[in-house]
Amino acid sequence: MAKRGYHHGNLRQALVEAALQLIESKGPTGFTLSEAAKLAGVTPAAVYRHFEGREDLIAEAARQGFGMFADLMQHAYEKYQPSALAAFEATGRAYLAFARKHPGHYIAMFESGISVNRTPELAEAAARARGILEQAASDLSQHIPANKRPPASMFSAHIMAMSHGVVELFARNAPGATAPFAPEDLLESGIGIYLRGLGLLDSDD
Numbered sequence: 001m002a003k004r005g006y007h008h009g010n011l012r013q014a015l016v017e018a019a020l021q022l023i024e025s026k027g028p029t030g031f032t033l034s035e036a037a038k039l040a041g042v043t044p045a046a047v048y049r050h051f052e053g054r055e056d057l058i059a060e061a062a063r064q065g066f067g068m069f070a071d072l073m074q075h076a077y078e079k080y081q082p083s084a085l086a087a088f089e090a091t092g093r094a095y096l097a098f099a100r101k102h103p104g105h106y107i108a109m110f111e112s113g114i115s116v117n118r119t120p121e122l123a124e125a126a127a128r129a130r131g132i133l134e135q136a137a138s139d140l141s142q143h144i145p146a147n148k149r150p151p152a153s154m155f156s157a158h159i160m161a162m163s164h165g166v167v168e169l170f171a172r173n174a175p176g177a178t179a180p181f182a183p184e185d186l187l188e189s190g191i192g193i194y195l196r197g198l199g200l201l202d203s204d205d
Helices: 002-007 011-026 033-040 054-079 082-101 103-110 118-143 152-170 183-195
Strands: none
Touching: 002 011, 002 183, 011 033, 011 054, 011 103, 033 054, 054 082, 054 103, 054 118, 082 118, 082 183, 118 152, 152 183
16 A cells, blocks of 8 residues: 555655554654655655654654644534533543544654654644644633633643543553543543532532
8 A cells, every 4th residue: 555655656645654553563762764664665765755754754643643633623622512511521532532543643642752843834733733622621611700710721731631641541551551440431530520620510419
């Protein structure tokens, strides 16, 4: 498949797809450009027509991932309008769903050590994804008294941190890390506890 893509002038994307496979199997620092070239069916020298090094290749995978991630978050957000609560909860579920479905992209985005500011295009894609969750948080925050309302950026950052923790600890099948509950249940209950603390959900009592 990679060779067919190359012969049709799509070497750049073939290399990204190869990198994603290698990231999933070996981690973002566990492969070389030569391995990516071999998997894409081209010579190592051909890689440098499109990427200066491995980090640039991973950055492009991350950029594409953030674009896909933003699209998924936007769909989740819009699907549950006009309920601010349902829309917010849907964006949290979308985070976990993306990590499960696109592990290579997710690792490139959040675990590769590549700065989101490496390129303007990557920074823009990452900002768009964060902006959707911040908007969902901002919508929901309007139901909190102004003097008790956290900044939307902090609100959304807390949920992202919680989501990332669930992904890392319980959604990756890491050796020795058996989830006590389904990752979806852990995330839903964690978000519920957080929202109750802000007075956005009624107590179970």
